[in-house]
Amino acid sequence: MPEHVEHLENVSLPPEQGDGEAASRRHREPLTRERILRAALQVMDQEGLEAVTMRRLGRELGVEAMSLYNHVKDKEAILEGILEVVMAEFEFPEETGDWEADVRAGARAWRRLMIAHPTVIALFAESKHPASSPERLRPMEWAFEILGRGGLSEVEVVRAFRAFGGYIMGSVLNEVANPVPGMGDRDHHAEHMQLAGELPPTEFPNLVRLLPLMAECDAEVDFEFGLDLLIAGLRAKANRPAR
Amino acid sequence: MPEHVEHLENVSLPPEQGDGEAASRRHREPLTRERILRAALQVMDQEGLEAVTMRRLGRELGVEAMSLYNHVKDKEAILEGILEVVMAEFEFPEETGDWEADVRAGARAWRRLMIAHPTVIALFAESKHPASSPERLRPMEWAFEILGRGGLSEVEVVRAFRAFGGYIMGSVLNEVANPVPGMGDRDHHAEHMQLAGELPPTEFPNLVRLLPLMAECDAEVDFEFGLDLLIAGLRAKANRPAR
DNA sequence: CGGCATATGCTTACGGCGTCAGGTAGTCTA
DNA sequence: TAGACTACCTGACGCCGTAAGCATATGCCG
Numbered sequence: 007m008p009e010h011v012e013h014l015e016n017v018s019l020p021p022e023q024g025d026g027e028a029a030s031r032r033h034r035e036p037l038t039r040e041r042i043l044r045a046a047l048q049v050m051d052q053e054g055l056e057a058v059t060m061r062r063l064g065r066e067l068g069v070e071a072m073s074l075y076n077h078v079k080d081k082e083a084i085l086e087g088i089l090e091v092v093m094a095e096f097e098f099p100e101e102t103g104d105w106e107a108d109v110r111a112g113a114r115a116w117r118r119l120m121i122a123h124p125t126v127i128a129l130f131a132e133s134k135h136p137a138s139s140p141e142r143l144r145p146m147e148w149a150f151e152i153l154g155r156g157g158l159s160e161v162e163v164v165r166a167f168r169a170f171g172g173y174i175m176g177s178v179l180n181e182v183a184n185p186v187p188g189m190g191d192r193d194h195h196a197e198h199m200q201l202a203g204e205l206p207p208t209e210f211p212n213l214v215r216l217l218p219l220m221a222e223c224d225a226e227v228d229f230e231f232g233l234d235l236l237i238a239g240l241r242a243k244a245n246r247p248a249r
Numbered sequence: 250m251p252e253h254v255e256h257l258e259n260v261s262l263p264p265e266q267g268d269g270e271a272a273s274r275r276h277r278e279p280l281t282r283e284r285i286l287r288a289a290l291q292v293m294d295q296e297g298l299e300a301v302t303m304r305r306l307g308r309e310l311g312v313e314a315m316s317l318y319n320h321v322k323d324k325e326a327i328l329e330g331i332l333e334v335v336m337a338e339f340e341f342p343e344e345t346g347d348w349e350a351d352v353r354a355g356a357r358a359w360r361r362l363m364i365a366h367p368t369v370i371a372l373f374a375e376s377k378h379p380a381s382s383p384e385r386l387r388p389m390e391w392a393f394e395i396l397g398r399g400g401l402s403e404v405e406v407v408r409a410f411r412a413f414g415g416y417i418m419g420s421v422l423n424e425v426a427n428p429v430p431g432m433g434d435r436d437h438h439a440e441h442m443q444l445a446g447e448l449p450p451t452e453f454p455n456l457v458r459l460l461p462l463m464a465e466c467d468a469e470v471d472f473e474f475g476l477d478l479l480i481a482g483l484r485a486k487a488n489r490p491a492r
Numbered sequence: 493c494g495g496c497a498t499a500t501g502c503t504t505a506c507g508g509c510g511t512c513a514g515g516t517a518g519t520c521t522a
Numbered sequence: 523t524a525g526a527c528t529a530c531c532t533g534a535c536g537c538c539g540t541a542a543g544c545a546t547a548t549g550c551c552g
Contacts, residue, residue, distance in 0.1 A: 037500080055375070060539060072540075073501045081539065130426050131371040132298070143448070143456060150455035164463050168423065169475030173412070176419025180411065183373050205386070212393035213386060220407050232412030235482030242481055280529080303510060315511075316530050324510065 037069055039077045043087040050088060050125050058084070085129055086139075092123050094141040098148055105156045106237055109170070112152050113233055116145070116174050124182040130175070156240070166240055173232055181225045280312060282320045286330040293331060293368050301327070328372055329382075335366050337384040341391055348399045349480055352413070355395050356476055359388070359417050367425040373418070399483070409483055416475055424468045 035041075045066045050058050060071040060081060067074075078084050096119055099111035120126060137143060149170075153163045207214045278284075288309045293301050303314040303324055310317075321327050339362055342354035363369060380386060392413075396406045450457045 059537085061537085070502055071538095072503080075540075076500060127422075128371065128374040131374040131422055133426055136426075140452070143453060147453045147456045150459055154455060160459065160462060161466075164459055164466060165471050165474040166478075167459075168420070168463075168466070168471045169416070169478055172418075172420035172423050172475060173416045174419065175422050176415035176417065177411070178415075179370075179374055179418050179422065180415050183376055183379075209383070210386060210390045212397060213390045216393055216403065216407055216410075219403060220411075223404075223407060223411070228408050228411045231408040232415060232479070235409075235412055235479045235486070236475070237482075238485055239478030239481035243478070302508085304508075312529095313531055314509095315532085318511075319529060 037067060037073060037077055039087065041067060042074055042077055042084065043091050046084050047088050047091050047123070051123055055125050055128055058088075086133065086135070089126060089129055089133065089137075090139050090141045092119065092126050093137075093145055095119060095122075096145040098145070101152070105152075106241070108152050109156070109237060109240075110233060112149055113170055113174055116149075116171075117178060117229060120174070120178040121181070124178070127175070127179050127182060131179075158240070158243070162243065169236060173236060177225075177229050177232060181229075280310060280316060280320055282330065284310065285317055285320055285327065286334045289327050290331050290334050290366070294366055298368050298371055301331075329376065329378070332369060332372055332376065332380075333382050333384045335362065335369050336380075336388055338362060338365075339388040341388075344395070348395075349484070351395050352399070352480060352483075353476060355392055356413055356417055357472075359392075359414075360421060360472060363417070363421040364424070367421070370418070370422050370425060374422075401483070401486070405486065412479060416479060420468075420472050420475060424472075 042063060045063055046058055049062060049066060060074055063074060063084070064071040074084075078087065097115055099108070099115050101108055102111075137146070146167075149167055150163060153166050153170075156166075158166060205214050205217075285306060288306055289301050292305060292309060303317055306317060306327070307314040317327075321330065340358055342351070342358050344351055345354075380389070389410075392410055393406060396409050396413075399409075401409060448457050448460075
């Protein structure tokens with residue numbers, strides 16, 4: 007067993023006194039739940055969910071894996087914490103008073119958040135407990151507030167929330183699970199095209215015809231298309247004039 | 250129907266004597282990709298994604314983990330195979346000729362499939378490659394076919410497909426990730442209600458008021474609500490009369 | 493100042509994971 | 523009958539999450 011290595015970090019601090027190790031430990035900022043969650047989110051964004059590992063987070067923070075347990079209960083708690091951090095990033099759009107515009111802006115803000123951290127979709131899909139932290143509930147509260155101004159009944163507000171929420175979630179899921187160009191990977195375009203070329207045209211005539219079209223679509227435009235459908239339907243339901 | 254017969258067994262060998270191990274090895278039906286995928290799907294449905302393990306599947310099939318590799322490349326190939334098996338279960342609704350009814354029926358069939366195997370959502374969310382097997386593409390082809398009959402332009406068909414697909418995916422995701430009663434877990438209802446009771450009412454007035462409503466909602470009815478919105482919007486776009 | 497409680501981080505270890513490398517025993521064909 | 527092939531097994535490696543216990547630093551008491 008080699009002797010204890012005095013980490014090189016201690017050269018960066020003022021030479022107070024003899025004990026290098028103690029000094030280095032003093033000057034590195036202490037571990038916190040906050041710091042852990044931020045590191046976890048970063049690793050997840052950059053390298054995917056399977057890279058988020060206790061040992062890896064420890065390495066990222068200059069600490070052993072077991073030290074993390076002083077600040078979080080579980081790995082599961084870390085994953086839930088990531089959701090918290092992400093939802094806390096939600097940027098509440100400025101309210102215009104125009105109901106449709108506000109709904110649209112809210113939907114876009116939500117989508118933008120998910121697109122910025124695509125892997126959270128998988129996190130949602132695997133999470134076992136419903137949301138309960140204020141960070142996760144605040145955007146929800148706000149969405150209810152906005153939707154409630156459209157002349158809908160209470161139960162319609164709930165249903166509209168679920169309809170929009172579902173649509174946003176699913177759009178992003180399809181977008182990141184089945185990527186098309188316009189956002190990121192160019193090679194999936196080629197993959198799509200090639201697939202369309204290889205398909206037996208008698209069994210898959212529509213696919214052969216439409217897959218290339220699909221590959222060319224802009225995910226953002228498509229998102230707006232579905233949003234239009236939902237809002238048009240809702241407008242009818244609320245007996246509003248087409249503005 | 251219990252039509253399962255072990256056809257290979259009697260063909261192969263005359264009844265050799267004695268050796269118990271050889272005999273037992275002979276009458277267990279041989280491992281196949283098919284059998285592996287079915288076992289994987291069953292384990293996943295009953296115990297969740299994290300229970301799907303090479304060793305576990307081996308145990309399930311009376312075989313060591315490494316034997317699975319004679320029939321599948323990877324664990325990842327197994328997970329993709331599960332998607333294949335599930336999508337092969339898609340029940341194509343009978344076509345009525347009524348476009349709206351057909352679209353609705355298709356959406357319901359899709360939803361029913363996901364609800365029957367809730368964990369596949371997580372699989373979709375994690376899968377890295379777009380669909381390419383015929384089993385996964387056939388329902389897609391069919392959806393394009395149905396949507397194409399509504400008087401939409403080609404690009405609108407693609408967009409409608411993505412809108413409906415997104416909505417279905419997301420609805421089911423929200424339904425299984427944030428369960429409410431009516432389908433399965435009763436205790437989540439209580440959880441919701443309790444949460445509503447504990448929330449600071451000045452910060453979350455809408456949540457406090459609407460969460461109980463939400464807990465009472467029927468997921469299926471809510472699904473239909475969103476479906477109505479989308480179809481109403483689409484009907485307008487296609488310049489069809491409200492039938 | 494000494495002494496202890498508490499908080500923080502480290503070490504070790506256990507069982508389970510995916511999978512590589514190599515072994516073996518039955519079966520098929522020349 | 524020899525050799526190849528198939529289908530399965532054994533053992534090992536390096537990961538994983540985390541339980542248990544040890545070491546050290548800090549804060550509070552007299």
